[in-house]
Amino acid sequence: MNTHGLTDDQKDIRSLAARFADEVVAPQAMQWDKEHRFPKEVVQQLGELGLMGVCVPQSLGGAGADFLTYALVIEELSRGDAGLGVTLAVHTGAGTLPIIARGTRQQVERLVPPLAQGHELAAFALTESNAGSDAGALTTSADNGCLTGMKQWVTNGSVAHVFIVFAKDPDRPSAFVVRRGAHGFKPVRETDKLGLNSSSTADLQLQDTPAERLGLPGAGLRIALATLDGGRIAIAAQATGIAQAALDIAVEHAKERHTFGKPIGAHQAIQQKLADMQTEIEAARALTWRAARLKDADRPHTVEGAQAKLFASSIARRVTGEAIQVLGGYGYTRELPAERYYRDAKVTEIYEGTSEIQRLVIARALLGEAARE
Amino acid sequence: MKICVLVKEVPDAAVEKRINPSTGRMDRGGERNLNPYDTHAIEAAMQVKEGGAVDVEEIIAVTMGPSTAVRALHKAVSLGADRSVHLSDDALAGSDVVATGYALAKVLERESPDLVLLGQQSDDGECYTIGAVVADYLRMPSLTQVIKMDVTPGSLRCERQAEYGYDTVEIELPAVISVGDAINEPRYPSLKAIMGAKKKPLDAVGIGDVGLEADRVGEAGSKVVCGDFKAPPQKAAGEIIEDEDTNETVEKIIAWLDERKLLA
Ligand SMILES: Cc1cc2nc3c(=O)[nH]c(=O)nc-3n(C[C@H](O)[C@H](O)[C@H](O)COP(=O)(O)OP(=O)(O)OC[C@H]3O[C@@H](n4cnc5c(N)ncnc54)[C@H](O)[C@@H]3O)c2cc1C
Ligand SMILES: Cc1cc2nc3c(=O)[nH]c(=O)nc-3n(C[C@H](O)[C@H](O)[C@H](O)COP(=O)(O)OP(=O)(O)OC[C@H]3O[C@@H](n4cnc5c(N)ncnc54)[C@H](O)[C@@H]3O)c2cc1C
Numbered sequence: 001m002n003t004h005g006l007t008d009d010q011k012d013i014r015s016l017a018a019r020f021a022d023e024v025v026a027p028q029a030m031q032w033d034k035e036h037r038f039p040k041e042v043v044q045q046l047g048e049l050g051l052m053g054v055c056v057p058q059s060l061g062g063a064g065a066d067f068l069t070y071a072l073v074i075e076e077l078s079r080g081d082a083g084l085g086v087t088l089a090v091h092t093g094a095g096t097l098p099i100i101a102r103g104t105r106q107q108v109e110r111l112v113p114p115l116a117q118g119h120e121l122a123a124f125a126l127t128e129s130n131a132g133s134d135a136g137a138l139t140t141s142a143d144n145g146c147l148t149g150m151k152q153w154v155t156n157g158s159v160a161h162v163f164i165v166f167a168k169d170p171d172r173p174s175a176f177v178v179r180r181g182a183h184g185f186k187p188v189r190e191t192d193k194l195g196l197n198s199s200s201t202a203d204l205q206l207q208d209t210p211a212e213r214l215g216l217p218g219a220g221l222r223i224a225l226a227t228l229d230g231g232r233i234a235i236a237a238q239a240t241g242i243a244q245a246a247l248d249i250a251v252e253h254a255k256e257r258h259t260f261g262k263p264i265g266a267h268q269a270i271q272q273k274l275a276d277m278q279t280e281i282e283a284a285r286a287l288t289w290r291a292a293r294l295k296d297a298d299r300p301h302t303v304e305g306a307q308a309k310l311f312a313s314s315i316a317r318r319v320t321g322e323a324i325q326v327l328g329g330y331g332y333t334r335e336l337p338a339e340r341y342y343r344d345a346k347v348t349e350i351y352e353g354t355s356e357i358q359r360l361v362i363a364r365a366l367l368g369e370a371a372r373e
Numbered sequence: 374m375k376i377c378v379l380v381k382e383v384p385d386a387a388v389e390k391r392i393n394p395s396t397g398r399m400d401r402g403g404e405r406n407l408n409p410y411d412t413h414a415i416e417a418a419m420q421v422k423e424g425g426a427v428d429v430e431e432i433i434a435v436t437m438g439p440s441t442a443v444r445a446l447h448k449a450v451s452l453g454a455d456r457s458v459h460l461s462d463d464a465l466a467g468s469d470v471v472a473t474g475y476a477l478a479k480v481l482e483r484e485s486p487d488l489v490l491l492g493q494q495s496d497d498g499e500c501y502t503i504g505a506v507v508a509d510y511l512r513m514p515s516l517t518q519v520i521k522m523d524v525t526p527g528s529l530r531c532e533r534q535a536e537y538g539y540d541t542v543e544i545e546l547p548a549v550i551s552v553g554d555a556i557n558e559p560r561y562p563s564l565k566a567i568m569g570a571k572k573k574p575l576d577a578v579g580i581g582d583v584g585l586e587a588d589r590v591g592e593a594g595s596k597v598v599c600g601d602f603k604a605p606p607q608k609a610a611g612e613i614i615e616d617e618d619t620n621e622t623v624e625k626i627i628a629w630l631d632e633r634k635l636l637a
Binding site: 003008009012013016019020048049050051054058063064065 | 404444447448451561562563564565567568
């Protein structure tokens with residue numbers, strides 16, 4: 001990986017995250033995956049190091065680094081374990097940053113410091129059984145400051161303390177903050193998934209649950225979309241990290257595995273695979289950094305974020321598949337992590353906006369009104 | 374008690390090291406990092422400070438190197454040093470081990486530390502000698518390759534890695550101790566420490582500030598002459614004994630060892 005153009009702080013924080021991923025995360029990731037275990041103690045360690053509030057201002061208990069640094073951290077941690085990567089991405093990007101952006105001063109000062117220091121975890125509850133890409137179809141409703149409805153597939157759902165919940169208020173959705181333990185609030189089910197088994201994905205029940213509004217009434221969808229604009233950059237970083245992990249193991253294997261009297265890396269077919277994989281990863285990384293830098297400069301980044309996520313998630317799926325191919329039968333077994341990378345990569349094409357939705361975002365910006373049916 | 378830790382900026386472990394044949398100096402372009410052994414020295418200092426057996430007022434990171442070496446000091450501070458000193462001067466370029474040790478000793482004299490810690494070897498020069506040279510100039514006892522260290526007021530009990538096993542040695546302070554990587558597991562710097570490192574005091578000094586004699590450092594002050602560089606010879610290919618019948622395999626291995634008189 002070429003770190004040219006990064007500042008000293010960005011490089012140092014990236015190497016901290018890389019070292020943590022190599023020494024603490026990666027060696028345990030296979031176990032977490034097998035046991036479907038959320039690594040609570042590691043999340044706590046991330047908090048102690050300041051990694052749960054990378055791009056949160058220091059005055060609010062964060063590290064005060066920029067968004068690109070945060071994306072670098074997500075990439076490195078995801079290289080070790082994609083589940084841990086999404087735990088952090090949702091906690092910071094989808095859970096903490098919207099409070100900073102839309103909360104009242106009182107809300108920000110009360111809610112953000114415990115999140116930034118990792119004492120508490122955050123989650124983002126938009127999706128429902130009949131409202132995914134079409135988030136406006138949600139039916140959870142607000143009545144007199146109390147929410148009733150069901151939310152689905154909420155990352156960190158079983159473990160978070162603070163939830164950003166979207167509900168009709170009364171016609172248009174608003175954003176709300178709900179605390180774990182509030183009356184009528186309950187995570188009801190952990191979802192059994194293809195991958196990402198170290199992360200919690202839960203369904204939530206809200207029954208007359210007291211909530212406080214975040215931002216203006218009726219601004220819910222705008223808040224959700226703005227949140228996802230940044231969130232997608234982090235998911236692009238996550239996808240890049242998974243792909244990098246797959247390339248690393250493929251390169252190692254290509255040096256060690258011999259067939260027909262030479263390392264498989266001496267066969268041109270394998271060389272070309274590896275060259276393509278690395279090139280795609282570098283391109284994904286470049287798109288991700290570009291989007292993050294625009295966000296840091298307070299410039300529009302909706303399209304760039306969508307492009308980064310669209311591209312990074314698709315190469316992550318391809319590269320992880322190719323890694324299994326380079327490893328042959330070993331790649332298909334659960335003895336090695338290649339198959340986990342493959343299972344984990346797929347979801348990056350789905351959450352925080354599917355690839356079809358990213359293309360929609362990009363095409364609409366290209367075509368303007370002509371894109372509307 | 375005051376602890377000085379010597380730290381050096383070296384080419385990153387991932388960079389292939391290369392000597393420029395025309396100058397005889399190492400090519401130091403490319404990514405650089407704090408010498409990994411020095412992170413163990415800083416950690417050792419932190420553990421003395423946190424151990425409570427003695428009262429440590431200050432940990433000071435010291436380096437000699439070009440302007441880029443500031444990065445090594447920032448990293449040392451992010452790992453726990455309270456402040457740092459950077460000796461930098463054009464006149465120092467090309468210093469050999471004796472000249473480097475002399476220059477570092479002059480900086481240390483100014484600080485008068487009770488304990489000097491350093492990595493046992495640098496990742497680039499790998500001379501393993503700076504500790505001894507510095508100690509000689511400072512007229513302090515010196516131990517190298519230390520992998521365990523217990524401090525009491527006024528003295529130090531160390532285990533050092535020896536050819537066979539370990540030596541346990543007790544010495545008086547002040548002393549110069551070079552540490553091996555088995556001594557500890559360096560901690561992770563927190564993001565706060567990384568971001569705050571540039572704000573900690575950094576004292577930039579030139580040769581005049583520390584009373585260095587210019588003719589004892591730099592290329593002119595160095596007696597080491599480097600030249601006639603050669604790549605190390607290729608290692609002969611090993612012999613692979615396939616394990617088809619384990620009894621036979623064992624016999625083959627014993628015969629191989631016996632032939633080389635490696636069995637007692
Ligand atoms: C592991 C995991 C974690 C998640 N975490 C969260 C979370 O923390 N918070 C949260 O709120 N949600 C979360 N989700 C939900 C996720 O964001 C949704 O699954 C996603 O937005 C897609 O919605 P859907 O599943 O309802 O698919 P649908 O919207 O039903 O889409 C089905 C298919 O139709 C396509 N499609 C839909 N509309 C269009 C269109 N207009 N044009 C072209 N194609 C279209 C989609 O691209 C997709 O291929 C998570 C999901 C998973 C799997
Ligand atoms: C063939 C060859 C070519 C060389 N070319 C160059 C060159 O072009 N440029 C150059 O600068 N050096 C060069 N050197 C290195 C130089 O001569 C010595 O290596 C250097 O003076 C210190 O030795 P070391 O780093 O190997 O020390 P070691 O004894 O291996 O280092 C032990 C410890 O001493 C401390 N230490 C070492 N140096 C410093 C320092 N400068 N500041 C603070 N602490 C330090 C560190 O804590 C380190 O862990 C070359 C060496 C060789 C053998």
